[in-house]
Amino acid sequence: MFIHSTLRAVAAAALVLLLNGGAICAPQDAAAPPLPVPPAYRQVTDEIGRTIRVRQAIHRIVSLAPNLTETIYALGLQDRLVGDTDYCDFPPEAQLKTKVGGAVNPSLEAIAALHPDLVLVTKNLNRLETVQALAEIGIPSYATDPHTVDAIIASVARLADLLGAPEIGATLAADLERHLAVLHERLASLPPRRVLFIVWTEPLISIGNDTFIADALRYAGAVSVVDSSQNWPQVNLEEVVHLQPEFLIFVESHFGSAPQSAEALADLPGWRLLNAVRNRRYATISDAINRPAPRLVSAVEDLARQLHSEAFTEKPQNDKDQTNPPAPSAPHLSSLTENAATPKEQACAL
């Protein structure tokens, strides 16, 4: 009995040494010559209200969600990203990072082997069990949980703060907000389009009111015809025919070729009763709409352009009258489009 517990204590000590030893060495290699920093750790509260203890300087990050991987890249902090998931496919370079498995079932061993200072998770994708298991082996994790577009932008800024890059975060957040403001100005006078956001066609699955996608639709000058408190409600086709949405919105990644699939709907019983199907009022956007990350704003802009094309074609005429520099959105866009490939390029990357 005694021998047993001693052995266990020794083994535990060895394990602690092994884990900490690695973790201590790694940042020293990566960081600049160490200054006399008094507290090595600080307390942070994450978006689901957990207080976590993280290193003062975070040099090694593992991301367990595609949107967080994108955010790290958008903040230009990709050098600190040491691992991500199988689903982290944007930007394409993210696919070259060390993979720790899927978002729902990552390999704890693979994460521990990377000696991360911090693991990033998001509440609606990752599991609480993963976070708890990480805590048990002494790896802190920070959870984000945005439900609106504003919350996504705030979340990006907060993450930048946490990672010690507050200026970059503030600039990015201001840039995103400016894009949304420009969009709002264009669309403010127009009535919102009544749309059906299609997550899946067989069976028909759409989005609920509390999702950030529903909020993103509002920014794009649209409102979902589906009124549900579930996040991913299965919707009755009869109900949709009754409501007659003006546009159907498809997301590219759900179909290898969204327009083809949309074309096939015209022959299907039930679907062919929809005016949007009869008149081919389809909008197709990149899967950035599914990810609470900075690129969401470019997807919102793309969607707005398809739903309210008249608001965007009138603009050049107005520009002549205006004293503002022409096409105000173009220069701002360039900063975003560095990260946001056009939907077609993306389809190739996928």
Place this chain on the structure above:
Amino acid sequence: MRPLTLRRLFLQCSLLAAILFVVVVVALKLGAVPVSLYGLGRDLISVLLHQTSALSSDYGMIVIDIRLPRILLAIFVGASLSVAGTSYQALLRNPLADPYILGVSSGAAVGAILAVVAQTHLALPVWLATLTTPLGAFLGALATIAAVYFLGLREGQIDSGTLLLAGVISASFLSAIIIFLMSTLSRDVRGMAFWLMGDLSNSLQPSLRWILGAGFFVAAVAIYTTAADLNLLLAGEKEAMHLGVDVRRVRLVVYIAASILTGLAVSVSGAIGYVGILVPHVMRLLCGSDHRILLPTAAFGGAIAVVAADTLARTVVAPSELPVGAIFAIVGAPLFIYLLRRGSI
């Protein structure tokens, strides 16, 4: 066994057909858009007279274009699964045999998923593409029942316990394969998880409807030709053989036909459990175990059960929907336990 008279067969079938008619009318009335009986009758008559332009409104179109096809699909799925279950139970002389429990539904689902994957990689002509999923499901079902049958043999004879265990193991093995396929294949296939839970909301290509109808007719008639032999088989394979039953032929016909029925049903509605086991038992209690009567009455019973369950599935939490498979599991499992405890199984 009471002697079969045409009159008895006719009486029982017409009684069930009348019940089915009432259930269908109720199902046609209920839904996201309410319709009156009068409007319903007028719309149905104008469709039968091919006067679709005379349809009252979009509401009429909703009933004709969405609700009616879905109810017909429910009838088809219910009848297919209960006929398949009835014939499996007779042939395997096992009261628990059913496409779902024997793993045949899971096998059909694996076949269907592989067919969908193959379809995206092969550029098939449209008419062939419509066929691939039902065909894949049929092959999956046939391969599974063949495997379960051979695993269930002991010294050349079907052993009831072994067979059931072989079925249960196959079902869990195939479910594991489905999970494996879901997590490794592309995202597009992952959405099929919804379909696997058993769902009748899919709109079918009109050409597929003819395939389903023809497949059901051929398979059901083929099984019915063996009805008298199935009665003798209840006594045992050897005994039936001594009584002049060509057991090999019956086996071949029933396995292939039941696999067609299961495969077609799974390819359009996913795996709906408990239909193939509950309906035949209830019908056996009501109509006796003469397969010449049991097979057609089970077909009607299955149709009634699935239409009723699907009506619940689409109205209980409207405007959202429940998967009909979940309704069957909730209602079916307790009913099954009740029958089991009563000793009727």
